[in-house]
Amino acid sequence: MAHLPRTLILGGARSGKSTRAEQLLGRHPDVLYVATGGRRDGDAEWAQRIELHRERRPASWRTAETCDLETVLADPADPAPVLVDCLGLWLTAVMDEHGAWADDRWAAGGEQAVRARCDALALAWRRTGRQVVAVSNEVGMGVVPATAAGRRFRDTLGRLNMAVAEASERVLLVVAGQTLIIKPAAS
DSSP: OOOOOEEEEEEOTTSSHHHHHHHHTTTOSOOEEEEOSOOOTTOHHHHHHHHHHHHHSOTTOEEEEOSOHHHHHHOTTOOSOEEEEOHHHHHHHHHHHTTTTSHHHIIIIIHHHHHHHHHHHHHHHHHOOSOEEEEEEOOTTSOOOSSHHHHHHHHHHHHHHHHHHHTOSEEEEEETTEEEEEEOOOO
């Protein structure tokens, strides 16, 4: 099997996409697991989800809680494969950072700031020499969000997913725990 430095795994909530990403890198003793979700003080359910993810991963894997994915992907000093979980939570943090949920902030520079971060991430993804697997939500197959902010998030994540998929050697879609090959790796 050819070396696959960049793989994007898409899927809905609780589809099995994170488990599949972990399986793809399971043979590596040293993996940098990049958690983009952050902590949510007082949210017991969120804390339980994080703990379940940690328990599933090999003890030898390292965890970085960061949304500075561009720096992680560009780091030549760390040759370990990277697992990013997930791009949807990364985008949420970027939109929070720029106040891009509010219509007025979106129109007054938020859209350009968010787009610039997405473009920078897509470029870093394209340029990385590291083996990397990213998980992202496929949000374009469901109900149209009722709010402008929800539609803004869906549309922006859809564009980010397209850019990352374009720069990936392999794209997988996980549905009900079953993996479908969307973009096969070149042989």
